[in-house]
Amino acid sequence: MLNVMSGSPRVRAKCLALWATTFAIFIVDTLTELDIAVAVLYVLVIMMAMGTCSIRGLRRVALICALLTAAAFFFSHLDHPFSAALARCVVSLTAIGIATWLALKNRRTRDELQEQFSLLAHTHDVEARLHRAQIELAHICRITTMGELSASIAHEVNQPLAAIASSAEAAQRWLDRPSPDLKEAGAAIARAASNARRAAEVIKRIRDLTRKSDSLYEELDLQSVVTDSLALLDREIQSHKVRVACSFASPSLWVSGDRIQLQQVVINLIMNSLQAMNGHKSSPRELHVRTYRQESHAVVEVQDNGPGIDQHHLALLFDAFFTTKENGMGIGLSICRSIIELHGGCIRADSQPNLGATFSFSLPVSPANGQPSN
Numbered sequence: 001m002l003n004v005m006s007g008s009p010r011v012r013a014k015c016l017a018l019w020a021t022t023f024a025i026f027i028v029d030t031l032t033e034l035d036i037a038v039a040v041l042y043v044l045v046i047m048m049a050m051g052t053c054s055i056r057g058l059r060r061v062a063l064i065c066a067l068l069t070a071a072a073f074f075f076s077h078l079d080h081p082f083s084a085a086l087a088r089c090v091v092s093l094t095a096i097g098i099a100t101w102l103a104l105k106n107r108r109t110r111d112e113l114q115e116q117f118s119l120l121a122h123t124h125d126v127e128a129r130l131h132r133a134q135i136e137l138a139h140i141c142r143i144t145t146m147g148e149l150s151a152s153i154a155h156e157v158n159q160p161l162a163a164i165a166s167s168a169e170a171a172q173r174w175l176d177r178p179s180p181d182l183k184e185a186g187a188a189i190a191r192a193a194s195n196a197r198r199a200a201e202v203i204k205r206i207r208d209l210t211r212k213s214d215s216l217y218e219e220l221d222l223q224s225v226v227t228d229s230l231a232l233l234d235r236e237i238q239s240h241k242v243r244v245a246c247s248f249a250s251p252s253l254w255v256s257g258d259r260i261q262l263q264q265v266v267i268n269l270i271m272n273s274l275q276a277m278n279g280h281k282s283s284p285r286e287l288h289v290r291t292y293r294q295e296s297h298a299v300v301e302v303q304d305n306g307p308g309i310d311q312h313h314l315a316l317l318f319d320a321f322f323t324t325k326e327n328g329m330g331i332g333l334s335i336c337r338s339i340i341e342l343h344g345g346c347i348r349a350d351s352q353p354n355l356g357a358t359f360s361f362s363l364p365v366s367p368a369n370g371q372p373s374n
């Protein structure tokens, strides 16, 4: 209940005030001859207890107030109990009863609200942890994809390096001539420099994709997200003997998003298409990548002419761990979905058996993109 010796100084001061008020009301009620229901003032005590006591404590304070009211009546009016004083005592007890009922109701509502608030805070905490876990998982998957693409990546880096070496040798030869050709040597050095930039770009793209960081939202030209992804997969596409046809919206579509995460989605979709066409005898193998505008959304579509998707599987594709591949984890599409949903968009799959599969995701067009085109 209310212990004056325990709690913080503020609580202790409140307890002291509460018991002092109770005592003062009792003295006035017992010792003075006033023809008013002094004990009604115990309502004050109950209001004070409401802010400080537990529900149990509140009940006890109310009981003490009621007992003190009755005690004061018996001390002062024992000689003629059936008088106006009895009516005043009943009024006071009723007031104490009503005040207690209201205070208890108020206290319960407050406790419930507090409970809901802490539940909400807990839910928020769980959501934040889930969000972190999703980012971690997406990062792990990017590293796995990079592992799968290691041969292609090595080739991507090797190509410009080989070009740099041959340009440098050519420049050397032009300079070693009896009459050095400075113009040709200069052109060879410029080719070497441009290939060095290309190699640096490839390495930057790979480094960006493997970096682990929080989401970094910026205004993105969707076309550059797609072309950067295609550039990383270039060798993979060639080795799968797939012909790629691209068509991009004009003017460019701008969205607000994390470049690396959106690139991950495009890479996942294209990798799935390459894998699907690999086990299928469609010839020639074709991949269509499009971006277009649909009302206030920018859409990226990846369409292949692989085996397509079993109608019964369509509803399961985006579930974690759904896979039809021997070595698949079944996590790629579920990550794509969570990334797209975090960006406020949606992703879908369509397929006609033996005619291939089409995956598309849409994202809100950024306001920076200007007015909707007619």
Ligand SMILES: Nc1ncnc2c1ncn2[C@@H]1O[C@H](COP(=O)(O)OP(=O)(O)OP(=O)(O)O)[C@@H](O)[C@H]1O
Residues within 6 Å of the ligand: 268, 272, 273, 276, 304, 306, 307, 308, 309, 317, 322, 323, 324, 325, 327, 328, 329, 330, 331, 332, 333, 334, 356, 357
């Ligand atoms: N383009 C496609 N054509 C046909 N089936 C597809 C295509 N893309 C996805 N699927 C089906 O969806 C399933 C789930 O794809 P998801 O990318 O989530 O996992 P996965 O590719 O099996 O494994 P991983 O986690 O390694 O990517 C695939 O196993 C496959 O059956």
Ligand SMILES: [Mg+2]
Residues within 6 Å of the ligand: 268, 271, 272, 332, 333
């Ligand atoms: Mg996959």
